[in-house]
Amino acid sequence: MVEQVKRAFKYRFYPTDEQAAELSRTFGCVRLVYNKALEERTRAWYGEQRRISYVQSSAALTQWKKTEELAFLTEVSSVPLQQALRHLQTAFAHFFAKRAQYPRFKSRKESRASAEYTRSAFTWRDGRLTLAKMAESLDVRWSRLLPEGVEPTTVTVSRDAAGRWFVSMLVEDAIAPAPATHAAVGLDAGITSLVTLSTGEKIANPRHERRDRARLARAQRELSRKAKGSANREKARRRVAKVHARIADRRRDFLHKLTSRIVHENQVVVIEDLTVRNLLKNGALARAISDASWSGLRMMLEYECVWYGRELVVIDSFFPSSKLCGSCGTVAAKLPLNVREWTCTCGAVHDRDVNAARNILAAGLAASACGDGVRPQRESSRTGRSSVKQEPQRATAGIPRL
Numbered sequence: 001m002v003e004q005v006k007r008a009f010k011y012r013f014y015p016t017d018e019q020a021a022e023l024s025r026t027f028g029c030v031r032l033v034y035n036k037a038l039e040e041r042t043r044a045w046y047g048e049q050r051r052i053s054y055v056q057s058s059a060a061l062t063q064w065k066k067t068e069e070l071a072f073l074t075e076v077s078s079v080p081l082q083q084a085l086r087h088l089q090t091a092f093a094h095f096f097a098k099r100a101q102y103p104r105f106k107s108r109k110e111s112r113a114s115a116e117y118t119r120s121a122f123t124w125r126d127g128r129l130t131l132a133k134m135a136e137s138l139d140v141r142w143s144r145l146l147p148e149g150v151e152p153t154t155v156t157v158s159r160d161a162a163g164r165w166f167v168s169m170l171v172e173d174a175i176a177p178a179p180a181t182h183a184a185v186g187l188d189a190g191i192t193s194l195v196t197l198s199t200g201e202k203i204a205n206p207r208h209e210r211r212d213r214a215r216l217a218r219a220q221r222e223l224s225r226k227a228k229g230s231a232n233r234e235k236a237r238r239r240v241a242k243v244h245a246r247i248a249d250r251r252r253d254f255l256h257k258l259t260s261r262i263v264h265e266n267q268v269v270v271i272e273d274l275t276v277r278n279l280l281k282n283g284a285l286a287r288a289i290s291d292a293s294w295s296g297l298r299m300m301l302e303y304e305c306v307w308y309g310r311e312l313v314v315i316d317s318f319f320p321s322s323k324l325c326g327s328c329g330t331v332a333a334k335l336p337l338n339v340r341e342w343t344c345t346c347g348a349v350h351d352r353d354v355n356a357a358r359n360i361l362a363a364g365l366a367a368s369a370c371g372d373g374v375r376p377q378r379e380s381s382r383t384g385r386s387s388v389k390q391e392p393q394r395a396t397a398g399i400p401r402l
């Protein structure tokens with residue numbers, strides 16, 4: 001079966017001065033429309049417990065354009081403005097469904113500015129992309145090819161904190177599933193290594209992370225020395241943003257290669273539902289986990305498994321993956337994070353992470369065979385600490401070998 005999926009392809013581009021000015025103006029208008037509509041909705045909601053719909057916001061926008069002080073809104077393409085109202089609608093839908101916080105105002109200082117163009121507001125012909133209100137096509141660096149024959153449905157233009165311009169093209173694409181395999185793998189999010197596979201393979205954090213971090217620290221020190229409001233400070237701020245952007249790019253690239261390989265080699269991939277937020281509370285883990293980009297990895301696994309017809313099983317973080325002996329099923333009483341290898345009362349010697357990854361795989365396969373995943377527990381029982389207490393313990397001592 002061929003799966004129809006939406007994929008986004010993001011490229012860097014270099015606007016002419018004219019295009020940059022047009023886009024900056026558009027970003028400003030998008031922000032203004034979003035904030036103004038949010039303000040009206042807020043007034044209606046908190047003042048009168050009344051909800052304003054997208055259609056009402058859209059009608060208001062038409063009125064704003066007719067006023068003298070907001071007439072400039074007609075100078076940019078109307079589509080990104082409409083899209084801003086749609087995004088606001090979505091933000092409120094999430095809020096009302098209790099899935100998200102109350103929508104926030106967009107600040108001029110926000111690091112990323114963007115505008116979204118739907119089909120009527122751009123042309124895509126012979127591999128050239130031209131936006132509404134622009135005479136010339138964008139100078140896009142096609143770093144990878146768009147799949148043959150696809151038509152972009154939405155184009156998002158953005159500028160990041162480092163002043164780099166990007167265009168993201170959303171396309172509907174047909175992906176053939178990857179060749180079938182019976183292999184299955186469990187993944188343990190690591191501390192000393194990024195990921196440990198149930199096969200015993202350990203994937204280290206990319207080497208460049210450390211160097212990049214040093215570079216970042218240096219740039220941040222420079223920034224803190226510059227006088228507020230000075231041109232040099234602005235330059236230093238850009239440099240910090242550039243280092244951040246570079247780290248994010250390299251990490252994404254690394255994770256992408258890793259997940260592609262895992263997904264191609266395995267039919268079933270099992271991971272633990274580690275809420276990053278929970279882990280971050282544990283100070284010592286914070287840096288390792290954020291560097292490890294576990295959440296990024298999970299997100300990539302989620303969509304790549306869909307694309308290639310694989311199964312991703314997410315098991316509960318409550319599951320004692322590290323402390324459970326994969327050989328006899330005994331749960332060790334205590335296993336401090338610094339213990340990398342331990343011996344069970346049954347005599348089995350475990351590498352902490354490999355054992356955890358194998359247990360995760362076993363739990364995932366069991367859950368998958370039952371036809372339902374191991375669901376996350378209630379928030380209150382999620383922390384590792386409480387699971388130690390609640391876990392029935394068949395042996396009192398797992399004797400760690402230091």
Ligand SMILES: [Zn+2]
Nearest residue numbers: 325328344346
């Ligand atoms: Zn054992």
